[in-house]
Amino acid sequence: MNWLVGIALLTSALSGLLVVTSRIPRRQIYAMGANGVALALLFFVLQAPDVAYSEIAVGTVIVPLLFLITLAAVAVNRARP
Amino acid sequence: MTGSWRLALLAPALVVLAIAAAQVILAMPAFGHPLSQYGATVDALVPMLRNVSNMVAAVNFDIRSIDTLGEESMLICAVTATVVLLRGHRGEGMTECAGRLPGRVWLERSDATVLMCRLAATTLFLYGVNVVLHGTVTPGGGFQGGAIAASSFVLIYLGEGYSTWRDVLHSETLAAVEGFGGFVFAMAAMVPLAFGYAAAQNVLPLGTWKDLYSGGLMVIVNAAVGVAVIGSFGVLLMEFMEETRAPKPGDEDDEDQEEGA
Numbered sequence: 001m002n003w004l005v006g007i008a009l010l011t012s013a014l015s016g017l018l019v020v021t022s023r024i025p026r027r028q029i030y031a032m033g034a035n036g037v038a039l040a041l042l043f044f045v046l047q048a049p050d051v052a053y054s055e056i057a058v059g060t061v062i063v064p065l066l067f068l069i070t071l072a073a074v075a076v077n078r079a080r081p
Numbered sequence: 082m083t084g085s086w087r088l089a090l091l092a093p094a095l096v097v098l099a100i101a102a103a104q105v106i107l108a109m110p111a112f113g114h115p116l117s118q119y120g121a122t123v124d125a126l127v128p129m130l131r132n133v134s135n136m137v138a139a140v141n142f143d144i145r146s147i148d149t150l151g152e153e154s155m156l157i158c159a160v161t162a163t164v165v166l167l168r169g170h171r172g173e174g175m176t177e178c179a180g181r182l183p184g185r186v187w188l189e190r191s192d193a194t195v196l197m198c199r200l201a202a203t204t205l206f207l208y209g210v211n212v213v214l215h216g217t218v219t220p221g222g223g224f225q226g227g228a229i230a231a232s233s234f235v236l237i238y239l240g241e242g243y244s245t246w247r248d249v250l251h252s253e254t255l256a257a258v259e260g261f262g263g264f265v266f267a268m269a270a271m272v273p274l275a276f277g278y279a280a281a282q283n284v285l286p287l288g289t290w291k292d293l294y295s296g297g298l299m300v301i302v303n304a305a306v307g308v309a310v311i312g313s314f315g316v317l318l319m320e321f322m323e324e325t326r327a328p329k330p331g332d333e334d335d336e337d338q339e340e341g342a
Contacts, residue, residue, distance in 0.1 A: 057228035
């Protein structure tokens, strides 16, 4: 079980690093979604399924979506004549 | 201030921070340390006292119910503020189509996408409701289930397109659902007061352990939170999505531009 925790910690750290190092906003949002999945797996491995549910629903669906919508809104508004 | 001065200031700050961080880290309990006393007490007593098997729900909706009421109000306030900010600038009008970047290629949705979205949206919504209903029995509960159910709305947009999404979801209905959930929670806290008990005291029959009805008042509070979260997230998604719609004559944006021109 311990090596599973180790793997989950490593993947969440690596995916978090991806969020920080990506320079294109859209790519950063996808990396954030991936980080959410990794964190949810970590919570699940640490026996906190409640938190894992919230992390999947909020951290990988709602928040990245709101960021994507914001990017789209900025692009659409800028393109208006 | 020059760069060398900033570095000179940074160095002592980093030293102080490193010492403080090292002290905190060394004082922390070991990784995977056994439960805290509070957790152990809840685990030992609550299954007998409240007949529920999900201790997280018991803490959220019964033992610390007033805290959760505060959090719920915060969620509703935050969503209301978002609506006021966004809608105040944009107006309440509806348009037929989503906004589009000029020059971007327009691709028809494939049948597979539509089918998958329809299947997944209904399944996801039902699963979210299921998680809400079993909040006192299995991991999950009002917030988690509500968020899962609300994320199925996104699949309607993805599978059916902007105009159907606007036809299916009404922002008034979602707002009413949100308010109703918050109201029921507030009532669950206040009605016991009227009968001389403490606020949100669990006065209902407790039900059977591991049964769908277990936990008395917790069942109502849990469902109210689920309903409120579905409404809040729906309103939030709709208001954000409206930012990308095509502008219509009479919208404030257009008026601004006319004045500017």
